[in-house]
Amino acid sequence: xxxxxxxxxxxxxxxxxxxxxxxxxxxxxxxxxxxxxxxxxxxxxxxxxxxxxxxxxxxxxxxxxxxxxxxxxxxxxxxxxxxxxxxxxxxxxxxxxxxxxxxxxxxxxxxxxxxxxxxxxxxxxxxxxxxxxxxxxxxxxxxxxxxxxxxxxxxxxxxxxxxxxxxxxxxxxxxxxxxxxxxxxxxxxxxxxxxxxxxxxxxxxxxxxxxxxxxxxxxxxxxxxxxxxxxxxxxxxxxxxxxxxxxxxxxxxxxxxxxxxxxxxxxxxxxxxxxxxxxxxxxxxxxxxxxxxxxxxxxxxxxxxxxxxxxxxxxxxxxxxxxxxxxxxxxxxxxxxxxxxxxxxxxxxxxxxxxxxxxxxxxxxxxxxxxxxxxxxxxxxxxxxxxxxxxxxxxxxxxxxxxxxxxxxxxxxxxxxxxxxxxxxxxxxxxxxxxxxxxxxxxxxxxxxxxxxxxxxxxxxxxx
Amino acid sequence: xxxxxxxxxxxxxxxxxxxxxxxxxxxxxxxxxxxxxxxxxxxxxxxxxxxxxxxxxxxxxxxxxxxxxxxxxxxxxxxxxxxxxxxxxxxxxxxxxxxxxxxxxxxxxxxxxxxxxxxxxxxxxxxxxxxxxxxxxxxxxxxxxxxxxxxxxxxxxxxxxxxxxxxxxxxxxxxxxxxxxxxxxxxxxxxxxxxxxxxxxxxxxxxxxxxxxxxxxxxxxxxxxxxxxxxxxxxxxxxxxxxxxxxxxxxxxxxxxxxxxxxxxxxxxxxxxxxxxxxxxxxxxxxxxxxxxxxxxxxxxxxxxxxxxxxxxxxxxxxxxxxxxxxxxxxxxxxxxxxxxxxxxxxxxxxxxxxxxxxxxxxxxxxxxxxxxxxxxxxxxxxxxxxxxxxxxxxxxxxxxxxxxxxxxxxxxxxxxxxxxxxxxxxxxxxxxxxxxxxxxxxxxxxxxxxxxxxxxxxxxxxx
Numbered sequence: 018x019x020x021x022x023x024x025x026x027x028x029x030x031x032x033x034x035x036x037x038x039x040x041x042x043x044x045x046x047x048x049x050x051x052x053x054x055x056x057x058x059x060x061x062x063x064x065x066x067x068x069x070x071x072x073x074x075x076x077x078x079x080x081x082x083x084x085x086x087x088x089x090x091x092x093x094x095x096x097x098x099x100x101x102x103x104x105x106x107x108x109x110x111x112x113x114x115x116x117x118x119x120x121x122x123x124x125x126x127x128x129x130x131x132x133x134x135x136x137x138x139x140x141x142x143x144x145x146x147x148x149x150x151x152x153x154x155x156x157x158x159x160x161x162x163x164x165x166x167x168x169x170x171x172x173x174x175x176x177x178x179x180x181x182x183x184x185x186x187x188x189x190x191x192x193x194x195x196x197x198x199x200x201x202x203x204x205x206x207x208x209x210x211x212x213x214x215x216x217x218x219x220x221x222x223x224x225x226x227x228x229x230x231x232x233x234x235x236x237x238x239x240x241x242x243x244x245x246x247x248x249x250x251x252x253x254x255x256x257x258x259x260x261x262x263x264x265x266x267x268x269x270x271x272x273x274x275x276x277x278x279x280x281x282x283x284x285x286x287x288x289x290x291x292x293x294x295x296x297x298x299x300x301x302x303x304x305x306x307x308x309x310x311x312x313x314x315x316x317x318x319x320x321x322x323x324x325x326x327x328x329x330x331x332x333x334x335x336x337x338x339x340x341x342x343x344x345x346x347x348x349x350x351x352x353x354x355x356x357x358x359x360x361x362x363x364x365x366x367x368x369x370x371x372x373x374x375x376x377x378x379x380x381x382x383x384x385x386x387x388x389x390x391x392x393x394x395x396x397x398x399x400x401x402x403x404x405x406x407x408x409x410x411x412x413x414x415x416x417x418x419x420x421x422x423x424x425x426x427x428x429x430x431x432x433x434x435x436x437x438x439x440x441x442x443x444x445x446x447x448x449x450x451x452x453x454x455x456x457x458x459x460x461x462x463x464x465x466x467x468x469x470x471x472x473x474x475x476x477x478x479x480x481x
Numbered sequence: 482x483x484x485x486x487x488x489x490x491x492x493x494x495x496x497x498x499x500x501x502x503x504x505x506x507x508x509x510x511x512x513x514x515x516x517x518x519x520x521x522x523x524x525x526x527x528x529x530x531x532x533x534x535x536x537x538x539x540x541x542x543x544x545x546x547x548x549x550x551x552x553x554x555x556x557x558x559x560x561x562x563x564x565x566x567x568x569x570x571x572x573x574x575x576x577x578x579x580x581x582x583x584x585x586x587x588x589x590x591x592x593x594x595x596x597x598x599x600x601x602x603x604x605x606x607x608x609x610x611x612x613x614x615x616x617x618x619x620x621x622x623x624x625x626x627x628x629x630x631x632x633x634x635x636x637x638x639x640x641x642x643x644x645x646x647x648x649x650x651x652x653x654x655x656x657x658x659x660x661x662x663x664x665x666x667x668x669x670x671x672x673x674x675x676x677x678x679x680x681x682x683x684x685x686x687x688x689x690x691x692x693x694x695x696x697x698x699x700x701x702x703x704x705x706x707x708x709x710x711x712x713x714x715x716x717x718x719x720x721x722x723x724x725x726x727x728x729x730x731x732x733x734x735x736x737x738x739x740x741x742x743x744x745x746x747x748x749x750x751x752x753x754x755x756x757x758x759x760x761x762x763x764x765x766x767x768x769x770x771x772x773x774x775x776x777x778x779x780x781x782x783x784x785x786x787x788x789x790x791x792x793x794x795x796x797x798x799x800x801x802x803x804x805x806x807x808x809x810x811x812x813x814x815x816x817x818x819x820x821x822x823x824x825x826x827x828x829x830x831x832x833x834x835x836x837x838x839x840x841x842x843x844x845x846x847x848x849x850x851x852x853x854x855x856x857x858x859x860x861x862x863x864x865x866x867x868x869x870x871x872x873x874x875x876x877x878x879x880x881x882x883x884x885x886x887x888x889x890x891x892x893x894x895x896x897x898x899x900x901x902x903x904x905x906x907x908x909x910x911x912x913x914x915x916x917x918x919x920x921x922x923x924x925x926x927x928x929x930x931x932x933x934x935x936x937x938x939x940x941x942x943x944x945x
Contacts, residue, residue, distance in 0.1 A: 184648065211905065397669075435674050461678070464928060
């Protein structure tokens, strides 16, 4: 790394390489670019923030970083929940939010080409205007960017039926190595020429290069209106039986969400909806098959809930009712955030292990005197335990951190993974290393060293 | 590599490591394991063929190969079409066909765990018996193995709607490096812990390790009965317009195949079906939406064909008629194989470029005085030009080889790829290197060197 006393000269060189205004060092301007939304994750001191306007500026910045051995932390909107976009000491944060053009929407090939800073919802809207649909729908869709979605392989509600971000990335342009601009993947529907390096970049959290363009596959639109089915259950076991029944019946809901008692209580405390009086746990399903098939599917979901012993179950007859039924899920985060800083966990287990995992979480919470509420993409086995710690209570935070690690271990013990859709970042490194084991970790390090020999891309993230 | 005079001792060591009968060197026994079905691709002289019965035997064989620097060529059923499974000089061929157990079918998690030697159709049958469906359906499904399907990321007819092999591989066990047994991927529906090394193995054609177990995702079954729509067109342009109309209408056929005049004539010459009198090109579509939605979809496909100017168009009302309509596609290969050795090409272009690509193929065929027939997965833009050369005519074969390379280049020029689903093997190396360019190729070499430092896994395949 360029030594401390040469840095001003090096930074002046970087400013000279880029148009005016791209390099930010004023703390008032850089502050919003230095971390993501992961509570507890450490944040380093950045050397500068660069906001490139195009691929050539990314290339020049990466080449400068490679020459001076300056770490690069790429970031989209900073809505990540694992610390993956947090600054590391002496780094350049590459803020991609200004590269926000939808370059092409091609109905004939059912694909779109976008810059990485395009906000997910903006892409979805632009596609809808052309009669097309981009399915990945992370909860952060109104703010998060496609580049960040790709870097973390973001999921969402509808991925239980339609897959995650990875399933929609056909090709990428990226700046890698010492500033080489490469195109990975393809624009054709199929292709097997060489290794899937495009897929390798998806979910690599900025550790292998900087994504400067994304080509995504689209589905035909408009999507059929969704029907909603809700069920309240007296026990986790009964709710688990309902989820299993949905699978056994061969149904493919477009969302299958679980909201636990702690969350229902928080929503009630805020909105007084009386949800927590209905049962211990709420299941919310959607289906989007068109016409009569959709009616039949909603009926079948309703039947699965009832026969599994739902204390209460209902299905929507119109959109307003559907929105009302889903409001417990929609209000979960803001309701819980009222109670204190919220750390969102993201383990994923085999879907039949969801009741057991929730029971273990409850037990861990009790043993650590920690308040944990849960929402889960139950159809995917992807749980989001949320830790609520009183502001300023360091002892509570330490107990919560212990509980966090025990939940991670419990997920691995149940045949699951430490992260279903949020990524490893800084918070899941220990858990991931345990999940993968030393040999697979060695393969990771070998790939990292092969593609980032200078070690400049988001160092210290994902693995140490 | 262990020098020639030490090889007998080394081979004796290998025999000592494995149960009796695993190591074959008798030419009568090894012959069938030395090449795949790629005409023209060179075949080397193997040192031995090993037929392991389990992961531990693969591990011991790989470790022995690593110690003695003996190349390893893994193979499934040898139905590949690019020479990827052809022996290289001095290699051990690892024939995985004896590892053919379906280890687990789990309806609750909608997944199956299989050994790599399981035949595709056998897995599909086993899944169907449990009310589940494994979609990838390469034409080789009655013979090809899941391990080979994964190694080449095989496609098939229904992947236009349901995706390719990659989309169904959740996890792998593989023997890598100097004989380490690793588990890549996961068993959960989602997961983003670390790099997608499982996806990196898919389509890597045995160059990164030996797959010893595959965990695949399944869909609910039974699949709805398919309806078939056929249309004959007087020009490639009109057929291309029909394919574009299907896309524009937002339809999602479960197959959309094209059969050209040369192929129709060959089928007629064999079966006298009168197909080539109907038009220049035949489009065959299937759809599998259930019930009334399927009826509507078949009607819409029929309308797309008619309005694009089909000279003749029909839709099936029962399964027998559907099978009859699809027979031109089913009979294409055997009809053409009657005419001489057949080399099957596999370029893939943006789907709107299919008519232009077919026109270029016709032009290249004429200029090289080479007979080329085409079938295409038109909905994917994936073409299979088939070269027919008279047996023993070396001049004709040289002309055909020139034509082959020009078709590969034409596909790249049209924004396509040199291989849609068959893999690179030996035949597409030049084309792939042109497609990827030097920087992406350098990334490939870096990954290969990182994960196979001894250079023992299928050396010389995919890239040189």
